[in-house]
Amino acid sequence: MKKLLNVDKTFNGMRIDRFLRNYFGQIPQSLIEKNLRNGKIKLNKKKIKSSKKIQVNDKIELYNIQFKKIINQNKEKFIPNNEIIKENEDLIIENNDNFVVLNKQSGISVQGGTKSKKNIIDIFAKSKLFRDTKPFSVHRLDKDTSGVFIIAKNRETAQLLTSLFRLRKVYKTYLAICNGELILNEKGKLKDDLIRFENKKKIIEKAETKYEILDKNNNATFIQLNPITGRKHQLRKQLFNLGNSIIGDKKYNSTNNSKINNKNLMLHSYEIKFKINEKKYTFRATPPDYFRNMLETKRLNF
Secondary structure (H helix, E strand, O other): OEEEEEOOHHHOOOEHHHHHHHHHOOOOHHHHHHHHHOOOEEEOOEEOOOOOEOOOOOEEEEEOOOOHHHHHOOOOOOOOOHHHHHHHHOOEEEEOOOEEEEEEOOOOEOOOOOOOOOEHHHHHHOOHHHOOOOOEEOOOOOOOOEEEEEEEOOHHHHHHHHHHHHOOOOEEEEEEEEEOOOOOOOEEEEEEEEEEEEOOEEEEEEEEEEEEEEEEOOOEEEEEEEEOOOOOOHHHHHHHHOOOOEOOOOOOOOOOOOOOOOOOOOEEEEEEEEEEOOEEEEEEOOOOHHHHHHHHHOOOOO
C-alpha cells in the first residue's frame, strides 16, 4: 500500500527525518533510516538519506509502512476550549503575516510537558489565526513569568527569529520585584557562574545581565534586567545568589520563610527589540495587575 504526502510551505527546508517525526510522532531514528535504505520512503520517486532537506511541492512516498503503534505512544495534547482560545487571543499585542506577539499570562507553559499540559502552543494551534499554518516557538519564557512572547507563523520566520535569539540580536528587558534591599550600584552588570546538572553531570555556565535599580527601600527592590546570555532561570538564579530572590519564587527562595505567601512570581518580560531587513521592531507588555499591586504594597514607584 502506498501513501503520498505533499510538502507545503510550513515544512520548506526541513530534513526529511524531522518531517516524518513531525507528521507521525516520535518515530525512532533507526526505523526511519532502515525504511529509507530499503526504499520504502522516497522523495519525488528517488531514494534519499535522512539528512535530505525537502522543498515546497515535493512528494514523499511511503510504501507498506505502518507507524500506528508509534503514533499511539505520543503524549496527549492539550485540547483548549473556545473560552481559553479567546482569552489568549485577547492578550495579543501584534499580529502580522509572520508572527504573533502576546502578553503571556503567568502560570501557563509555552509547551506541554509531563507536569503541565495546558500550554501556549497547543492553544494557538487551535486558533483561527493559525488556520493555514501552525505555531512555532522561537524562545523560552518560564511558566510563571508573564510578558512579551513571540510565536512564529511559518518555518522561515521561526528559523530567522531563533537565529536572532541565538546570536543575541534580540534585546530583552525584564522587570522584577525582589525581597529586601539590593546593596548594589544603581546601574551595573551581574556576572555569575551558574551551576546546573544533566543527570549527574555538573555543568557550569557563565551568565551576564545588565541591571538598573528603579526604586528600593529596606523591604524590597524594583529592578530592570537586561540579560546578555540566555541561561535557564538566569535572572532568578542571579538574584537568588545575591540573597535577594524574586518575590513569589518558590524554587529560588533566599528568604527565611519556608512558605511563599505570594502565589505570583514578580518577574515580567517587559520589552523585546529586534531588527529584520533593517526594519526595527519594539514590543512592550503592560505588567499584570498583581505586579503593580505589589509595587504599591512595597511602596515602590514604577
